[in-house]
Amino acid sequence: MNSGIPLHIKQLVKQQDDIHLGPIDLELEPNMTYALLGPNSSGKSTLLKCCMNLMKPASGIIEIYGRSYPQDEHRIKQLIAFAPDPLEGCELFTLGQMGDMIAPWYASWERSHFLRRAEQFKVPLDKRYEKMSQGERKKVALTLALSTQAPVLLLDEPTNGLDINSRNRFKEMLVEDAERIERTVLMTTHAIEDIRQFADQILLLKNGRIEGPLEKDRLIQSWRRVWLSADKLPDLSVIPGVVEYNGYPYPHLITRNWQETLDSLNANQIPIVRDQPLSLDELMERLLNE
The missing domain is CATH 3.40.50.300 (P-loop containing nucleotide triphosphate hydrolases)
Known part of the structure; x- marks a missing residue:
């Protein structure tokens, strides 16, 4: 040894x-x-x-x-x-x-x-x-x-x-x-x-x-794509972890810190429609291009 x-x-x-x-x-x-x-x-x-x-x-x-x-x-x-x-x-x-x-x-x-x-x-x-x-x-x-x-x-x-x-x-x-x-x-x-x-x-x-x-x-657990209800859109300046937001065709964001983002969305009473992890190839591409 x-x-x-x-x-x-x-x-x-x-x-x-x-x-x-x-x-x-x-x-x-x-x-x-x-x-x-x-x-x-x-x-x-x-x-x-x-x-x-x-x-x-x-x-x-x-x-x-x-x-x-x-x-x-x-x-x-x-x-x-x-x-x-x-x-x-x-x-x-x-x-x-x-x-x-x-x-x-x-x-x-x-x-x-x-x-x-x-x-x-x-x-x-x-x-x-x-x-x-x-x-x-x-x-x-x-x-x-x-x-x-x-x-x-x-x-x-x-x-x-x-x-x-x-x-x-x-x-x-x-x-x-x-x-x-x-x-x-x-x-x-x-x-x-x-x-x-x-x-x-x-x-x-x-x-x-x-x-x-x-x-x-x-990394796989932390990076996530999250779809939001259009009824109450978030102020990105107060949501930690968010690296991208897109309103088309449905409001959704990408976070690099899922737990922090989830806690903030819940605290601000912003409804989550659904969420899913990023695919591994998209995740690696984002990390390399940051």
């Missing part, structure tokens, strides 16, 4: 072409899955590569369970695994060969575990990476990362290219591992279904800065 903060980023700054990150401060808790969201070219993949020391930040510190680069790199690489999108420099290798190369790095590597993962994903051990489809390449990266059994897992667009069966197998593997390993997962994604199925917490990468973590379930 490792003690301390699984991933702790302090004042990280990184400039890469048109991407500027930072300063970023972030702490991830054990046994949680974080979805990192942001527009294209916002720096999500760059941030993961900095966490692996594949890219060097201009300044700042990255710690894995209290260990930092470069002095503790050998130990850190035993505690963290990365599934990039795509794997680079592996074109001439098979999954079996890549497994043999990675195995010595991880004391927790078990060949039987690795073979079972490959079989579950139905990905061949003897086929060169360059000849694989996009979905097969993704399954190779996930097979290798999951087989390390590392307590910190960085996943770049983990379901990109996966079919429905493979996505379900991936979810089952994460659930199975959670019963044995206290693991922290940080995944970048554009897929709403990934957020719905996997994420406990949401991280927003906007203009080089991180907002969050934001608890997914609490």
Whole structure:
């Protein structure tokens, strides 16, 4: 069992072409899955590569369970695994060969575990990476990362290219591992279904800065669309939580704090016709565009 903060980023700054990150401060808790969201070219993949020391930040510190680069790199690489999108420099290798190369790095590597993962994903051990489809390449990266059994897992667009069966197998593997390993997962994604199925917490990468973590379930409960009776329309200036009001075709508002808004509407005797949570895709879009 490792003690301390699984991933702790302090004042990280990184400039890469048109991407500027930072300063970023972030702490991830054990046994949680974080979805990192942001527009294209916002720096999500760059941030993961900095966490692996594949890219060097201009300044700042990255710690894995209290260990930092470069002095503790050998130990850190035993505690963290990365599934990039795509794997680079592996074109001439098979999954079996890549497994043999990675195995010595991880004391927790078990060949039987690795073979079972490959079989579950139905990905061949003897086929060169360059000849694989996009979905097969993704399954190779996930097979290798999951087989390390590392307590910190960085996943770049983990379901990109996966079919429905493979996505379900991936979810089952994460659930199975959670019963044995206290693991922290940080995944970048554009897929709403990934957020719905996997994420406990949401991280927003906007203009080089991180907002969050934001608890997914609490967000879903807090953001709501509310239809009101036209008989007594509200004065928005006295209603907390409201971010939008529209009178067409029926009076309705959107709140980011349902309980506060509900209390205020009741206190002001403003009738509620009905209410419903925002869809997850609309909620994520609003958070990213705020």
